[in-house]
Amino acid sequence: MSRFDLAVVNGTLVIPHTGLVRADLGVKDGRITAIADKIGTHEAETLIDANGKVVFPGAVDSHYHVGIYRPFPQDAESESRSSLIGGVTTLLSYFRTGHHYLNKSGPYRTIFPEVLELAAGHFYTDYGFHLAIMTAQQLLEVDDLVEKYGVGSFKFYMFYKGLNLSADSTRGNDYTMADNYDLGHLYLLMEKVSAAASKHADSGRIALSLHCENPELIRVFIEKVKEEGLQGLKAYSRARPPLTEHLSILEAILLAEATGCPVNLLHLSSRQALAAGIRARREHPSLDIVLETTLHHLTLTCETAGGVIGKVNPPIREREDVNYLWEGIANGEVDTVVSDHACCMEDEKRDADLWGSLPGFGGSSLLYPTLISEGFHKRNVPLTRISEIAAASPARHFGLFPQKGALTVGADADFAVIDLNKTQTITPELLQSAQKFTPFRGQELKGWPSETILRGEIMMRSSQVIGQAGGQYIRRPVGLHGASADPSFSASLERRIMVREY
Ligand SMILES: [Zn+2]
Numbered sequence: 001m002s003r004f005d006l007a008v009v010n011g012t013l014v015i016p017h018t019g020l021v022r023a024d025l026g027v028k029d030g031r032i033t034a035i036a037d038k039i040g041t042h043e044a045e046t047l048i049d050a051n052g053k054v055v056f057p058g059a060v061d062s063h064y065h066v067g068i069y070r071p072f073p074q075d076a077e078s079e080s081r082s083s084l085i086g087g088v089t090t091l092l093s094y095f096r097t098g099h100h101y102l103n104k105s106g107p108y109r110t111i112f113p114e115v116l117e118l119a120a121g122h123f124y125t126d127y128g129f130h131l132a133i134m135t136a137q138q139l140l141e142v143d144d145l146v147e148k149y150g151v152g153s154f155k156f157y158m159f160y161k162g163l164n165l166s167a168d169s170t171r172g173n174d175y176t177m178a179d180n181y182d183l184g185h186l187y188l189l190m191e192k193v194s195a196a197a198s199k200h201a202d203s204g205r206i207a208l209s210l211h212c213e214n215p216e217l218i219r220v221f222i223e224k225v226k227e228e229g230l231q232g233l234k235a236y237s238r239a240r241p242p243l244t245e246h247l248s249i250l251e252a253i254l255l256a257e258a259t260g261c262p263v264n265l266l267h268l269s270s271r272q273a274l275a276a277g278i279r280a281r282r283e284h285p286s287l288d289i290v291l292e293t294t295l296h297h298l299t300l301t302c303e304t305a306g307g308v309i310g311k312v313n314p315p316i317r318e319r320e321d322v323n324y325l326w327e328g329i330a331n332g333e334v335d336t337v338v339s340d341h342a343c344c345m346e347d348e349k350r351d352a353d354l355w356g357s358l359p360g361f362g363g364s365s366l367l368y369p370t371l372i373s374e375g376f377h378k379r380n381v382p383l384t385r386i387s388e389i390a391a392a393s394p395a396r397h398f399g400l401f402p403q404k405g406a407l408t409v410g411a412d413a414d415f416a417v418i419d420l421n422k423t424q425t426i427t428p429e430l431l432q433s434a435q436k437f438t439p440f441r442g443q444e445l446k447g448w449p450s451e452t453i454l455r456g457e458i459m460m461r462s463s464q465v466i467g468q469a470g471g472q473y474i475r476r477p478v479g480l481h482g483a484s485a486d487p488s489f490s491a492s493l494e495r496r497i498m499v500r501e502y
Contacts (some may be wrong), residue, residue, distance in 0.1 A: 033323065060091075065341060125459075230498060249265060268325070306439045
């Protein structure tokens with residue numbers, strides 16, 4: 001029997017927070033068991049020759065929307081599969097009750113096991129969930145969700161307040177299927193998350209993710225833009241301008257300070273929003289604030305995103321905003337870069353006008369290629385920094401470290417072997433998603449994975465997915481759940497979801 005199941009030899013390792021190291025990797029039973037100068041060819045069952053290539057930790061795409069617009073198992077399969085093309089080995093998906101997803105509301109103790117059931121056996125990457133707490137009833141479930149179900153992060157949508165209010169006020173809000181989805185609800189949620197974060201501080205980070213846009217401002221700006229008869233992505237950006245992000249960030253930070261809640265400010269799209277996040281961090285040094293941006297906000301502008309198909313919230317902005325976000329990456333202010341992947345069918349985009357079409361699109365398969373091409377090649381962003389914003393930092397901030405996001409002995413053997421000089425022009429076919437269009441179409445990116453490896457198994461080689469849908473649900477924070485299966489986890493789920501053992 002060989003000493004290793006798999007060895008990655010002759011490559012240069014990109015080790016987060018450390019640097020570039022010429023070394024070989026040895027893998028046994030899905031984990032890294034050796035980092036050595038030289039591993040002999042006879043020592044491993046399977047060998048990957050990474051000569052001339054770099055080896056990154058598998059990317060952790062920490063902002064995803066599996067099942068938002070399509071049947072969950074189908075979406076999990078096609079989209080997690082596409083993620084492998086770009087070197088993603090773990091994805092963290094948002095889920096909420098209400099309109100879209102499963103189109104219903106209720107307690108998570110009944111709905112979340114259903115989500116896990118729909119997910120089991122359908123992911124090509126490992127995966128976890130952030131849950132949006134939408135109702136007063138769900139507020140009481142935060143502790144159980146952390147401790148029993150391994151949900152280590154939650155979400156609040158600042159812009160849902162007052163959105164799509166039902167004509168029949170007794171039915172509450174149709175879209176959220178919640179009654180009091182407002183800053184009061186947010187305050188109570190922050191109290192709950194803050195308490196859970198303190199209680200489990202030694203096991204990994206627990207935090208609240210925030211979609212920051214202010215709905216009252218959006219309402220008046222949309223009216224204004226419609227009156228002027230404007231169309232296109234510039235109009236959309238003016239209808240939800242950076243000011244709406246800014247105001248929302250200020251509200252959120254004030255409440256985070258009052259409750260001590262760790263927060264993630266999601267998909268910051270503009271100079272004004274990122275600057276507000278950076279300022280908040282300086283002014284509140286004791287607060288735990290993570291700043292996130294997306295691939296599309298780093299690469300697309302109102303002119304280049306292909307019209308209505310580039311509709312997303314918050315909107316695509318101007319070139320000046322794009323440049324400022326890259327500065328934030330270079331100077332260490334941006335913590336994580338994500339895809340915010342939401343697979344959307346073309347007719348749902350194109351058949352409707354700007355206001356009626358669904359927001360969002362996919363992009364997970366571009367995670368490493370975009371950061372390497374636009375960051376490393378064009379802007380001299382160090383490869384080590386790229387390994388941090390794409391893998392180590394999301395893993396750390398979402399309770400996955402050091403199982404994920406690390407090239408270290410004991411970590412899961414998740415790698416992206418990358419040819420820094422491979423150049424490809426983006427087409428929908430290349431991304432292998434169920435989405436048959438892409439606002440990224442035509443971009444030429446340099447730096448693509450030749451292999452993506454999940455827990456020691458080669459999942460993707462030369463743009464072909466060759467592995468099976470053996471992705472595992474990861475219970476977070478891993479410091480709390482690493483040891484063994486929780487007996488309260490339902491028996492049927494235990495059979496189908498493998499729990500990591502240490
Ligand atoms: Zn999102």
